Amino acid sequence: GLAPALQTREKRLHDSLKDTGRGSTEGRGRHWSRNVLVVTEVAFACVLLVGAGLLIRSFLRVLDVNMGFHPERAAALRVDPDARYRTQAEQNAYFDEVLRRARSVPGVSAAGLSDALPLGRNRSWGSPAKGHVYPPTQFPNSYVRVVSDGYIGAMGIPLRAGRDFSERDAPSAEPVILVNETLARLLWPGEDPLGKIMLACGERRVVGIVGDVRHLALEQGSGNEMYLPIRQCRDFSSVDLVVRTAMPPTDLAAGVRAALRPLDPNLPGNDFRPLQALVDKAVSPRRFTVLLLAGFAAFALILASLGIYAVISYSVSQRTQELGIRMALGASAGDLESRIVGQTLLLTAAGMTVGAAASWILSQAFSGMLFGITATDPTTFVGMLAILTVVSLLAGYIPARRAAQLDPMQALRAD
Secondary structure, three states: OHHHHHHHHHOOHHHHHHHOOOOOOOOHHHHHHHHHHHHHHHHHHHHHHHHHHHHHHHHHHHHOOOOOOOOOOEEEEEOOOOOOOOOHHHHHHHHHHHHHHHHOOOOEEEEEEEOOOOOOOOOEEEOOEOOOOOOHHHOOEEEEEEEOOOHHHHHOOOEEEEOOOOOOOOOOOOOEEEEEHHHHHHHOOOOOOOOOEEEOOOEEEEEEEEOOOOOOOOOOOOOOEEEEEHHHOOOOOOOEEEEEEOOOHHHHHHHHHHHHOOOOOOOOOOOOEEHHHHHHHHHHHHHHHHHHHHHHHHHHHHHHHHHHHHHHHHHHHHOHHHHHHHHHOOOOHHHHHHHHHHHHHHHHHHHHHHHHHHHHHHHOOOHHHOOOOOOOOHHHHHHHHHHHHHHHHHHHHHHHHHHHOOOHHHHHHOO
16 A cells, blocks of 8 residues: 555656556556566465465375374273272272273273373383394384283274284283384394394283384374283373274263273263374364465465456556557457456466465475475476466456457547
């Protein structure tokens, strides 16, 4: 709003009379300033559209990653043992009863316990193989999960080799451990890990190999992971019951709570949460950024289209006599449409050139937020430029169509 006011203040009367008059077109300065405004709007729209496109494609790539577990049809409930269960034997009896009651609920196909769910808190321990010596900078560490039998199945984590934990893995039995594929390859490259001994809470025999799970974030790999049987380990601060069902998890909440209430009336009643909520929480910051930038991009696209329409429409109204003369001299409606649409595309091309260059530079700044694509992803750039071209064509076609329908005689009589 300030630019036209300054332009009017500095404009002299004889300049205005020289610029405009009966039968002439609008002043060149005003025409140039409106064109610059449209080019700027298109350039900003291009930058925002490319940024939004990169983040949207990156967000979709994040959602498509193999998490290593299946959150669908699964839910978790906190079942920490209270102060009544002091000894390991008492805690194990409590866990056994929790699992028995949970598995007896109609609709539950699998149930297990864990001290840490994916995409939540994490801790790591040293996890060397017995008999191996490692340089200080290469000493292996692994994320630790203390779980019960049935947890691997309840989470949908694939068992690649060996066996899962069972009720036989009691404190008096041989200490055992499960490792993921990444840790197995690290400790015993080219060898069969089953039966090998690891040093984790003492010596433990590897009885199973499970698939990798993205425990830290969906964008990060799994890393080294090991699972200890809950009956042989007391190093945990909280315990979650995970149940898998064929029905919507929320429909199962009342049944699970009712089954566990006689065992512990103090269990939280509102802590039954679908595992999909863990995934949604993990991607919520990225989703918010995507929605915010997409909203700005859509708003900029609307402004750019309105700016193009306003400039072209006003230009047509100022060139009424010129267009009438062209039609009187034999120009067809199609020629006028093509000329006006060409003017629109010229402004759009100038804006997209500036915007594409700015987008290429600025996309490098948030390349760290991208996943699965590069900051110069050609599909995104071409797609966004195509959207801008289509919108510009539509914005320019409406006044071009109106100009093509002018009556030459009325146009020639226009002031």
